[in-house]
Amino acid sequence: MRLPILSILGPTASGKSALGIELALKHGGEIISCDSTAVYRGFDIGTDKVPMHERRGVPHHLIDVAEPTEAYTAARFVHEAVEAIKAIYDRGHWPILVGGTGLYYRALVRGLFPGPGADAEMRARLEAIAGRHGVGFLHRMLQRVDPASATRILPRDLKRMIRALEVYFLTGKPLTDHFAATVSPLRNYETLGIALSPPMRLITERVEKRVEAQFEQGLLDEIRGLIARGVPETARPFGGLVYRQALEHLHGVRSEEDTRALIARENRHYARRQLIWFRKEPNLVWLQTSGEDPGTLAAVESLLSSRIV
């Protein structure tokens, strides 16, 4: 008898982490972060990692597992998350997935096709072609070798086009053909997914407060420190939300005040995209409250009590 893998999803600042910890404390849970940026060591403030002392002894997995110069991927996430889930159940504990990275969640729950991963050399070559002949050239190329993907991928969506071509050239088979072989890594597990979706007004408010707090906690010093330690500004996590805008500010692109406002706005945009993503996920139970709302905990508890397997 054990609890289903619980997933707590939701947009930024919806209170996922707090809820996860609360539930973990009650039922012997361990948290698996589903966050594409929290995996990077040294990027703490801008990713809003829960500090050690606030974790209250609850183990957190898939946080700080990669160097900033590494390229963490959805595939690696899936692999490590599955390993973590197994290990947690083996310990007799309960795995709780907490995060907001839609692709990672979907990849874990629905699976990725069993094909080749990123190939830096191939990508560089394709990018060079795009640079020389334009994106349209790549799209026409894709049209010839993988018409189905060419229809799905818009002509200017370079990243997806490159991936589709990469898969084709590496396997001789169109990407869309590979899709049929996709299986869920969690197919043998019982799962329960919660989507937190408090009113957007509340998200906006919380995001604004959080951005202020991030600056107060020394976001800029954290960035300076990372650079001083030799992390190149081209490192993956520097290209993401918060860090990108803050880095621009350090380069004098705009004032700190404007940067804070910009980051808050970008966070709202991001929250919207996250929700769009989750809405397409089947089998999620939606709660219109934040993770700290006592009603949320009660609702999840009651869902769990009917789902013990």
Next chain:
RNA sequence: GGGGAGGUGGCAGAGCGGUCAAUCGCAGCAGGCUGUAAACCUGCCGCCUUCGGGCUACGGAGGUUCGAACCCUCCCCUCCCCA
């Protein structure tokens, strides 16, 4: 008081006689996503629409013209410089 610049859709800012409901950007709204995903990409964005189009628009009022956001006259208002 004298001299100069200008008033364009939520902001910012092009246009300077027809092809302008008005470039581009931002904001706003909607959406996509199978190994970079906090990334990347798409559509809408005056009002109405059966999505073909219809209507009202570029500070205000007149005027010139087949035709004006663009030219002329007057008025109103902003900003800068000198006093």
